[in-house]
Amino acid sequence: MAADSNSEYTLDSVRKALERQEDTIIFNLIDRAKFPLNSHTYEQHYATIASILNFLFRNTEAIQAKAGRYKSPEENPFFPEYLPKSVVPDYPFSKILHPGAASVNINKSIWALYFQQLLPLLVASGDDGNYAQTAAADLSLLQAISRRIHYGKFVAEAKFRESPKDYEPLICAQDKEGLMKLLTSERVEEMVKKRVEKKAMVFGQSVSLERDDDDKTNYKVNPSLVYRLYDKWVIPLTKEVEVQYLLRRLD
Numbered sequence: 477m478a479a480d481s482n483s484e485y486t487l488d489s490v491r492k493a494l495e496r497q498e499d500t501i502i503f504n505l506i507d508r509a510k511f512p513l514n515s516h517t518y519e520q521h522y523a524t525i526a527s528i529l530n531f532l533f534r535n536t537e538a539i540q541a542k543a544g545r546y547k548s549p550e551e552n553p554f555f556p557e558y559l560p561k562s563v564v565p566d567y568p569f570s571k572i573l574h575p576g577a578a579s580v581n582i583n584k585s586i587w588a589l590y591f592q593q594l595l596p597l598l599v600a601s602g603d604d605g606n607y608a609q610t611a612a613a614d615l616s617l618l619q620a621i622s623r624r625i626h627y628g629k630f631v632a633e634a635k636f637r638e639s640p641k642d643y644e645p646l647i648c649a650q651d652k653e654g655l656m657k658l659l660t661s662e663r664v665e666e667m668v669k670k671r672v673e674k675k676a677m678v679f680g681q682s683v684s685l686e687r688d689d690d691d692k693t694n695y696k697v698n699p700s701l702v703y704r705l706y707d708k709w710v711i712p713l714t715k716e717v718e719v720q721y722l723l724r725r726l727d
């Protein structure tokens with residue numbers, strides 16, 4: 477989002493940015509689902525690297541860090557302990573978030589959920605030998621999911637600015653449950669889940685030039701899985717980021 481000025485920064489503008497990120501996540505789900513599980517990608521078969529995934533992920537993050545990716549407050553690395561310094565000048569991003577935002581990074585939880593719970597539901601079993609391409613698809617999808625979840629920092633800041641007097645007492649009391657209750661909007665959550673399910677139907681349908689009606693039964697990714705992805709992981713983890721950010725907001 478990188479609002480050009482704080483005046484453009486509202487809960488509505490943040491929600492519009494979250495909506496736009498849905499497209500990126502769904503197309504990355506479609507891309508990963510092109511490959512079977514390709515478990516070889518994740519196993520240690522080589523003396524010099526932990527796995528093809530690990531090798532590609534750490535080196536890609538390192539290159540992207542040198543190009544300045546993680547200077548953006550919207551980006552959070554999976555392996556921050558291995559990142560080289562950026563070689564490009566800093567971009568003057570709007571100072572929207574409280575400095576404590578930099579210490580909020582739940583990518584280790586996202587990584588575990590992705591490989592233990594989501595991936596087995598997303599892909600077919602099997603091996604087609606495309607291990608580097610599979611790892612690249614995992615990387616892109618994990619970065620898209622992580623970006624969306626950590627956008628919770630911007631959501632939380634917008635909510636705090638809208639009603640600081642509601643949030644300050646809960647932050648002072650470090651009341652996680654109270655903060656979670658105050659920031660939750662079940663109406664918005666249900667709308668988000670239904671919208672991503674519908675997008676999965678639209679983006680994932682097979683388009684035919686021979687038939688007038690496109691095939692609306694064979695989707696590239698199961699729309700109900702996308703609903704479940706948001707319901708069980710993306711939304712709860714976004715709210716966890718919101719709470720963690722708010723707990724530090726008055727530091």
Ligand SMILES: C=C(O[C@@H]1C=C(C(=O)O)C=C[C@H]1O)C(=O)O
Nearest residue numbers: 631659660661664665668711714
């Ligand atoms: C992101 C927000 O905060 C919470 C998380 C939501 C989500 O992850 O989609 C939606 C509504 C809220 O419960 C929001 O209010 O828009």
